Amino acid sequence: MEETELVMNTALLAGEILLENGAEIARVEDTMMRISTNEGYANANVFVLLTGITMSLPDGTATQVRPVHSRTLDLEKVDQVNTLSRQFASDEIDVPTFYQQLRQVKVAVPTFPFWLQLIAAVVVSVTLMLAFTGLHQWLVVLLTALAGATGYGVFYLINHELQIRFLSEFLAALVIGAIADAGVAWLALSRLAGDAVIIGALMPLVPGVPLMNAFRDTMAGNYLSGPARAVEAILSVCAIGLGIAIMVSLR
Structure with a gap:
């Protein structure tokens, strides 16, 4: 996967998890923009609605749309995405690691039985x-x-x-x-x-x-x-x- 595509997929996945689990729109947009900016794409375009996310990068050849069909309330996942985003911003993890951990958060079962x-x-x-x-x-x-x-x-x-x-x-x-x-x-x-x-x-x-x-x-x-x-x-x-x-x- 190319760097531009990996950055876009990472930002989209982070935004999708946040939006599906009760985060407000401003938080979703801010997190996605921070991910893009930390990788040198400060001019990324992000448009978030309640039912989907649209994103493009200045060096990319395409725009991706990520639909969001289901929404629930799981602030534990929101907190996990925020934690990973902070670790990524402080260079504790790189983009591939960030993306893989987001995929684990996506499929994780609720913490509380x-x-x-x-x-x-x-x-x-x-x-x-x-x-x-x-x-x-x-x-x-x-x-x-x-x-x-x-x-x-x-x-x-x-x-x-x-x-x-x-x-x-x-x-x-x-x-x-x-x-x-x-x-x-x-x-x-x-x-x-x-x-x-x-x-x-x-x-x-x-x-x-x-x-x-x-x-x-x-x-x-x-x-x-x-x-x-x-x-x-x-x-x-x-x-x-x-x-x-x-x-x-x-x-």
Whole structure:
């Protein structure tokens, strides 16, 4: 592989990994430009959208387009790419090594196992339920933990098995609403307690990072990717809201 082609492929792969795993557009463009500049291509042209990356180098004979079909949230991979980029900038690794390590990051499985993610979902659900509602009843806390873990489990498994966008949020919200209503009926809790369970258990599903990235992209002048990312996050919120609305209407 020629040097120009290797530099372009390395920058494109770094940008693809960042974009697929939740990085904002400005970070993707900055990382790709730094890779090119460190190899002597300060006049590289990089154009990043939410669904693809276009790049050309001044000494290259072609422009490459890298489509991005799937997006998730894995800040561990974002951090790994940033670390490799810093090592490359400080001459700790060369371009071939950088490219090979990026390929390993691309195919790496998530660092945190499923059981640990469930524990994190329980902690987030219970903590935010207590913070938002102030209900400290042990039955409500336990029901929130159950609903949060089950809802996140449904969300995780559907995302990995079916890979149908927004279906996982919808079904997870349905399950959370069903558990909350069933708990209220069986444990003779108040309707306020059931609403508190729903509020807490939904927190692990809320697309907070995508919404923040949408705001940052828009403020940075990316008026295509910023609103597009916002629409994507809003659709996730609508799927969650629809699932809860259906369960509330069935009360």
